[in-house]
Amino acid sequence: MADSYLRQSALASLHLIARANQADSNAGLSMGERGFLCQWVVRGDAGNAVFASAVKDVTGCDLPIEPNTVQGSGYINVLWLGPDEWLIVAPDGSDAGPRLDEACKDIHAAVTDVSESRTVIVLAGEHARDVLAKGCALDFHARSFVVDQCAQSTLAHMHVIVHQRSDAPEFDVYVHRSFAESLWQWLEDAAAEYGFAVSNPV
Amino acid sequence: MLIIDCPYCGKRDEAEFHYGGEAHIVRPENPSELSDEAWAEYLFMRSNTKGRFLERWVHSEGCRRWFNMARNTANNEVEAVYLMGETPPKEVSK
Numbered sequence: 001m002a003d004s005y006l007r008q009s010a011l012a013s014l015h016l017i018a019r020a021n022q023a024d025s026n027a028g029l030s031m032g033e034r035g036f037l038c039q040w041v042v043r044g045d046a047g048n049a050v051f052a053s054a055v056k057d058v059t060g061c062d063l064p065i066e067p068n069t070v071q072g073s074g075y076i077n078v079l080w081l082g083p084d085e086w087l088i089v090a091p092d093g094s095d096a097g098p099r100l101d102e103a104c105k106d107i108h109a110a111v112t113d114v115s116e117s118r119t120v121i122v123l124a125g126e127h128a129r130d131v132l133a134k135g136c137a138l139d140f141h142a143r144s145f146v147v148d149q150c151a152q153s154t155l156a157h158m159h160v161i162v163h164q165r166s167d168a169p170e171f172d173v174y175v176h177r178s179f180a181e182s183l184w185q186w187l188e189d190a191a192a193e194y195g196f197a198v199s200n201p202v
Numbered sequence: 203m204l205i206i207d208c209p210y211c212g213k214r215d216e217a218e219f220h221y222g223g224e225a226h227i228v229r230p231e232n233p234s235e236l237s238d239e240a241w242a243e244y245l246f247m248r249s250n251t252k253g254r255f256l257e258r259w260v261h262s263e264g265c266r267r268w269f270n271m272a273r274n275t276a277n278n279e280v281e282a283v284y285l286m287g288e289t290p291p292k293e294v295s296k
Contacts, residue, residue, distance in 0.1 A: 067210050067265070082265040083210055137215035151211070152264045153218060159263055 009035030010119035010180035020200040028194030029125030031187055033180075034172065034201045037120060038090045040097040044109035045084060054103035058096050059088060070148040070163055079150045079163060087114075087161070087174075118161075119180045121187065122201040124170040127194035132162065132171065134190045142169070156186040207283050208261045209269050222258030224248045225270045226290075252276050256290055 011033045020032060044051040046065055055063045055078065061071035064080040071078045076096060079087040090096050101111040123131060129140040135156035139145060150163040160183070161174035175183045188196070204216035230236055230244055249255075255275045260268045272282040272294040282294045289295070 067212070082267055085265075137217065153214070154263050 007036070009033055010177040011035070011121075011184055014181065014184060016198050017200055019198040022198075026195060027125065027197040028127035029123060029131060029191055030197045030199040031124075031184075031191060032122050032199035032201045033184075034120040034122050036092040037115065038092060038094040038097065039113075039115045039118065040088045040100070041081070041112045041114050042086045042088055042100065042109070043084055043112075044104065044107070048107060048109075050107050051104060051109050054100060054109075055086075055088075058100040058103060059090075068149055068151050070150050072148060072165075077163070079161065081152065081161075116177065118174045118176055121173045121175060121180070121184060122170065122199065123173060123187070124166075124168050124199070124201075125196075127191070128169050128171055130194065131187060131190045132173075135186065136160075136162075138162070156183065156190075158183050158186075204278060204280065206259065206261075206271070206280060208264060208267075209283055209285055210265045210267055211261060214261065214264060218261060218263040220260050220262045222260055222268065225256040225258045254281060254294060256294070258286075 016033055042055070046052060046063055052063050055061070059076045059078055060073035061076060061078045063086065064071045064078055067080055069080050076088060076090045076094070079089065081087050088096060088100070097111055097113055104111060129142070132155065133140045136153050138151055138153050145164055147164050147167055150161060152159070152161050154160065155162070155173065158175060158179045163172040163174070164170070165172055173183070205213050206216055206219050207213050227244070230240070233241060236244070253274055253276055254272055256270060256272050258268060259271050260266065268286050270284050270286065270288065270290070271280060272290060273280050282291050284291055
Protein backbone atom coordinates (compact mmCIF):
# COMPACT_ATOMS: atom_id res chain seq x y z
CA MET A 1 0.00 0.00 0.00
CA ALA A 2 1.28 3.39 -0.95
CA ASP A 3 0.65 4.96 2.43
CA SER A 4 2.58 2.41 4.45
CA TYR A 5 5.88 2.40 2.60
CA LEU A 6 9.09 2.83 4.57
CA ARG A 7 9.72 6.53 4.17
CA GLN A 8 13.40 7.36 4.27
CA SER A 9 15.21 10.61 3.74
CA ALA A 10 17.60 10.77 0.80
CA LEU A 11 20.66 10.48 3.07
CA ALA A 12 19.21 7.90 5.47
CA SER A 13 21.84 5.35 4.45
CA LEU A 14 24.59 7.62 5.82
CA HIS A 15 23.21 7.45 9.39
CA LEU A 16 23.85 11.15 9.95
CA ILE A 17 21.76 11.27 13.11
CA ALA A 18 24.10 8.80 14.78
CA ARG A 19 27.10 10.83 13.69
CA ALA A 20 25.52 14.06 14.97
CA ASN A 21 25.89 12.78 18.53
CA GLN A 22 29.64 12.98 18.17
CA ALA A 23 29.59 16.66 17.26
CA ASP A 24 32.89 18.54 17.46
CA SER A 25 32.42 22.05 18.83
CA ASN A 26 35.71 23.25 17.32
CA ALA A 27 34.55 22.50 13.79
CA GLY A 28 34.66 25.28 11.18
CA LEU A 29 31.19 24.38 10.01
CA SER A 30 28.39 21.96 10.56
CA MET A 31 26.51 19.96 7.96
CA GLY A 32 23.33 17.98 8.21
CA GLU A 33 20.27 16.89 6.34
CA ARG A 34 16.91 18.58 6.73
CA GLY A 35 14.69 15.90 5.28
CA PHE A 36 10.97 15.33 4.78
CA LEU A 37 10.15 18.93 3.87
CA CYS A 38 6.97 19.61 1.95
CA GLN A 39 7.75 21.34 -1.33
CA TRP A 40 5.51 22.66 -4.06
CA VAL A 41 6.39 24.30 -7.32
CA VAL A 42 3.90 27.07 -8.02
CA ARG A 43 3.41 28.57 -11.45
CA GLY A 44 1.32 31.66 -11.97
CA ASP A 45 1.16 35.28 -12.97
CA ALA A 46 2.58 37.55 -10.27
CA GLY A 47 0.52 40.40 -11.68
CA ASN A 48 -2.73 38.54 -11.01
CA ALA A 49 -4.11 39.90 -7.73
CA VAL A 50 -6.08 36.71 -7.02
CA PHE A 51 -2.94 34.62 -7.38
CA ALA A 52 -0.75 36.91 -5.27
CA SER A 53 -3.30 37.16 -2.48
CA ALA A 54 -3.90 33.39 -2.52
CA VAL A 55 -0.19 32.83 -1.93
CA LYS A 56 -0.21 35.46 0.81
CA ASP A 57 -3.27 33.97 2.52
CA VAL A 58 -2.02 30.38 2.45
CA THR A 59 1.68 30.88 3.21
CA GLY A 60 1.66 34.16 5.11
CA CYS A 61 4.40 35.34 2.74
CA ASP A 62 4.34 37.94 0.02
CA LEU A 63 5.20 36.55 -3.37
CA PRO A 64 8.91 37.31 -3.96
CA ILE A 65 8.97 39.30 -7.18
CA GLU A 66 12.62 40.29 -6.98
CA PRO A 67 14.65 37.55 -8.74
CA ASN A 68 16.59 35.15 -6.52
CA THR A 69 15.00 36.25 -3.27
CA VAL A 70 13.04 34.44 -0.58
CA GLN A 71 10.05 35.49 1.49
CA GLY A 72 9.79 33.55 4.72
CA SER A 73 7.34 33.50 7.58
CA GLY A 74 9.56 31.38 9.82
CA TYR A 75 7.35 28.39 9.13
CA ILE A 76 7.04 28.54 5.36
CA ASN A 77 9.53 29.86 2.80
CA VAL A 78 8.69 30.96 -0.72
CA LEU A 79 11.69 30.89 -3.07
CA TRP A 80 11.83 32.70 -6.40
CA LEU A 81 12.71 30.22 -9.16
CA GLY A 82 11.68 32.18 -12.23
CA PRO A 83 9.53 35.14 -13.31
CA ASP A 84 6.40 32.97 -13.04
CA GLU A 85 7.67 30.14 -10.87
CA TRP A 86 8.20 29.73 -7.13
CA LEU A 87 9.05 26.98 -4.67
CA ILE A 88 7.02 26.80 -1.48
CA VAL A 89 8.79 24.96 1.33
CA ALA A 90 7.05 23.95 4.53
CA PRO A 91 7.68 21.48 7.35
CA ASP A 92 6.49 17.90 7.12
CA GLY A 93 2.72 17.59 7.33
CA SER A 94 1.89 21.02 5.94
CA ASP A 95 -1.28 21.30 3.87
CA ALA A 96 -0.27 24.59 2.23
CA GLY A 97 -0.08 23.04 -1.25
CA PRO A 98 -3.60 21.60 -1.43
CA ARG A 99 -5.00 24.77 0.11
CA LEU A 100 -3.21 26.94 -2.44
CA ASP A 101 -4.35 24.63 -5.24
CA GLU A 102 -7.94 25.07 -4.07
CA ALA A 103 -7.53 28.86 -3.82
CA CYS A 104 -6.18 28.99 -7.39
CA LYS A 105 -8.72 26.71 -9.00
CA ASP A 106 -10.42 29.49 -10.98
CA ILE A 107 -7.27 31.13 -12.33
CA HIS A 108 -4.44 30.14 -14.67
CA ALA A 109 -1.99 28.74 -12.12
CA ALA A 110 -0.51 25.39 -11.16
CA VAL A 111 0.59 23.87 -7.85
CA THR A 112 2.71 20.74 -8.12
CA ASP A 113 3.88 18.62 -5.20
CA VAL A 114 7.64 18.02 -5.54
CA SER A 115 8.33 17.14 -1.90
CA GLU A 116 10.25 13.94 -2.60
CA SER A 117 12.29 15.35 -5.46
CA ARG A 118 14.88 17.19 -3.42
CA THR A 119 16.38 16.99 0.01
CA VAL A 120 18.09 19.82 1.87
CA ILE A 121 21.66 19.76 3.11
CA VAL A 122 22.24 22.47 5.71
CA LEU A 123 25.66 24.12 5.88
CA ALA A 124 26.26 26.43 8.80
CA GLY A 125 29.26 28.10 10.35
CA GLU A 126 32.07 30.48 9.52
CA HIS A 127 33.51 28.36 6.70
CA ALA A 128 30.20 27.51 5.01
CA ARG A 129 30.83 30.18 2.36
CA ASP A 130 34.31 28.81 1.65
CA VAL A 131 33.01 25.29 1.13
CA LEU A 132 30.29 26.42 -1.28
CA ALA A 133 32.75 28.58 -3.19
CA LYS A 134 34.90 25.54 -3.94
CA GLY A 135 32.31 24.04 -6.27
CA CYS A 136 30.16 26.90 -7.51
CA ALA A 137 30.81 29.97 -9.64
CA LEU A 138 28.41 32.18 -7.65
CA ASP A 139 29.90 34.88 -5.45
CA PHE A 140 29.24 33.74 -1.87
CA HIS A 141 30.99 36.68 -0.23
CA ALA A 142 28.86 38.20 2.57
CA ARG A 143 28.80 41.42 0.56
CA SER A 144 27.00 39.87 -2.39
CA PHE A 145 25.15 36.83 -1.05
CA VAL A 146 22.90 37.86 1.80
CA VAL A 147 20.15 36.55 4.04
CA ASP A 148 17.02 35.45 2.21
CA GLN A 149 18.76 35.41 -1.11
CA CYS A 150 18.51 32.23 -3.17
CA ALA A 151 20.10 31.06 -6.40
CA GLN A 152 19.92 28.11 -8.72
CA SER A 153 23.28 26.97 -9.96
CA THR A 154 25.57 23.97 -9.91
CA LEU A 155 27.63 22.78 -6.96
CA ALA A 156 30.31 20.31 -7.99
CA HIS A 157 28.42 19.98 -11.31
CA MET A 158 25.19 19.04 -9.52
CA HIS A 159 22.13 21.26 -9.87
CA VAL A 160 21.27 22.93 -6.57
CA ILE A 161 19.15 25.69 -5.12
CA VAL A 162 21.03 27.61 -2.45
CA HIS A 163 19.14 29.67 0.11
CA GLN A 164 20.90 31.66 2.80
CA ARG A 165 18.73 31.44 5.91
CA SER A 166 20.72 33.42 8.43
CA ASP A 167 23.81 35.51 9.03
CA ALA A 168 25.57 32.64 10.87
CA PRO A 169 25.80 32.01 7.94
CA GLU A 170 23.43 29.14 7.45
CA PHE A 171 22.68 27.84 3.97
CA ASP A 172 20.01 25.42 2.79
CA VAL A 173 21.27 23.54 -0.25
CA TYR A 174 18.42 21.87 -2.13
CA VAL A 175 19.70 18.94 -4.15
CA HIS A 176 17.92 16.32 -6.21
CA ARG A 177 17.45 13.17 -4.21
CA SER A 178 19.50 10.91 -6.47
CA PHE A 179 22.43 13.34 -6.30
CA ALA A 180 22.23 13.89 -2.54
CA GLU A 181 24.67 11.20 -1.46
CA SER A 182 27.19 12.20 -4.11
CA LEU A 183 26.93 15.86 -3.11
CA TRP A 184 27.26 14.97 0.57
CA GLN A 185 30.46 13.07 -0.10
CA TRP A 186 31.83 15.96 -2.12
CA LEU A 187 30.92 18.35 0.72
CA GLU A 188 32.65 16.16 3.30
CA ASP A 189 35.78 16.25 1.20
CA ALA A 190 35.52 20.02 0.64
CA ALA A 191 34.89 20.69 4.33
CA ALA A 192 37.62 18.41 5.65
CA GLU A 193 40.28 21.13 5.80
CA TYR A 194 38.09 23.33 8.04
CA GLY A 195 36.88 20.50 10.25
CA PHE A 196 33.16 19.85 10.29
CA ALA A 197 30.57 18.45 12.62
CA VAL A 198 27.48 16.57 11.53
CA SER A 199 24.38 18.35 12.75
CA ASN A 200 20.80 17.23 13.02
CA PRO A 201 18.87 20.29 11.80
CA VAL A 202 15.14 20.44 12.35
CA MET B 203 34.82 31.64 -19.99
CA LEU B 204 31.93 33.95 -20.80
CA ILE B 205 29.91 35.85 -18.25
CA ILE B 206 26.34 35.96 -19.52
CA ASP B 207 23.82 38.48 -18.24
CA CYS B 208 20.62 36.48 -17.80
CA PRO B 209 17.71 38.93 -18.19
CA TYR B 210 16.17 37.50 -15.00
CA CYS B 211 19.05 36.34 -12.76
CA GLY B 212 21.81 38.74 -13.72
CA LYS B 213 25.43 37.91 -14.47
CA ARG B 214 26.20 34.19 -14.36
CA ASP B 215 28.87 31.84 -15.56
CA GLU B 216 28.57 30.48 -19.09
CA ALA B 217 28.53 26.92 -17.70
CA GLU B 218 24.99 27.52 -16.39
CA PHE B 219 23.67 28.13 -19.90
CA HIS B 220 22.96 26.15 -23.03
CA TYR B 221 23.08 27.41 -26.57
CA GLY B 222 19.93 27.28 -28.70
CA GLY B 223 21.10 28.21 -32.17
CA GLU B 224 20.24 31.15 -34.38
CA ALA B 225 17.40 33.40 -33.21
CA HIS B 226 14.47 34.81 -35.18
CA ILE B 227 13.98 31.78 -37.44
CA VAL B 228 10.29 31.95 -38.32
CA ARG B 229 8.38 28.72 -38.83
CA PRO B 230 6.60 28.76 -42.22
CA GLU B 231 2.85 29.30 -42.00
CA ASN B 232 1.92 26.34 -44.22
CA PRO B 233 4.55 23.61 -43.95
CA SER B 234 2.46 21.16 -46.00
CA GLU B 235 2.55 23.48 -49.00
CA LEU B 236 6.32 23.88 -48.97
CA SER B 237 8.68 22.14 -51.33
CA ASP B 238 11.20 19.77 -49.76
CA GLU B 239 13.92 22.28 -50.51
CA ALA B 240 12.09 25.12 -48.77
CA TRP B 241 11.33 22.93 -45.75
CA ALA B 242 14.94 21.79 -45.52
CA GLU B 243 16.00 25.41 -45.78
CA TYR B 244 13.85 26.23 -42.74
CA LEU B 245 14.88 23.16 -40.75
CA PHE B 246 18.58 22.93 -41.35
CA MET B 247 20.12 25.94 -43.02
CA ARG B 248 21.59 28.55 -40.69
CA SER B 249 23.90 31.42 -41.30
CA ASN B 250 27.48 31.01 -40.16
CA THR B 251 28.25 34.58 -39.34
CA LYS B 252 31.61 35.93 -38.40
CA GLY B 253 30.88 38.91 -36.21
CA ARG B 254 27.57 39.92 -34.65
CA PHE B 255 25.15 37.00 -34.45
CA LEU B 256 21.66 36.92 -32.93
CA GLU B 257 21.14 33.66 -31.08
CA ARG B 258 19.03 31.93 -28.46
CA TRP B 259 20.28 30.80 -25.07
CA VAL B 260 18.63 29.12 -22.11
CA HIS B 261 19.65 29.55 -18.47
CA SER B 262 19.37 25.81 -17.98
CA GLU B 263 20.95 25.55 -14.52
CA GLY B 264 19.28 28.70 -13.26
CA CYS B 265 15.82 30.06 -13.96
CA ARG B 266 15.45 27.79 -17.05
CA ARG B 267 14.18 30.68 -19.19
CA TRP B 268 15.02 31.23 -22.84
CA PHE B 269 16.25 34.58 -24.08
CA ASN B 270 18.00 36.12 -27.06
CA MET B 271 21.56 37.32 -27.16
CA ALA B 272 23.62 39.29 -29.65
CA ARG B 273 27.13 37.88 -29.54
CA ASN B 274 30.15 38.62 -31.65
CA THR B 275 31.30 35.21 -32.86
CA ALA B 276 34.79 36.51 -33.61
CA ASN B 277 35.68 37.78 -30.13
CA ASN B 278 32.84 36.37 -27.97
CA GLU B 279 31.75 39.81 -26.83
CA VAL B 280 28.13 39.82 -25.62
CA GLU B 281 26.63 42.94 -27.17
CA ALA B 282 23.02 42.70 -25.99
CA VAL B 283 20.60 40.45 -24.17
CA TYR B 284 16.85 40.71 -24.78
CA LEU B 285 13.75 38.70 -24.03
CA MET B 286 12.07 36.08 -26.15
CA GLY B 287 9.55 37.65 -28.51
CA GLU B 288 11.34 40.97 -28.54
CA THR B 289 13.01 42.49 -31.54
CA PRO B 290 16.74 43.14 -31.22
CA PRO B 291 17.66 46.46 -29.58
CA LYS B 292 18.42 49.19 -32.10
CA GLU B 293 22.16 49.17 -31.49
CA VAL B 294 22.50 45.52 -32.55
CA SER B 295 19.80 45.22 -35.23
CA LYS B 296 21.23 44.52 -38.66
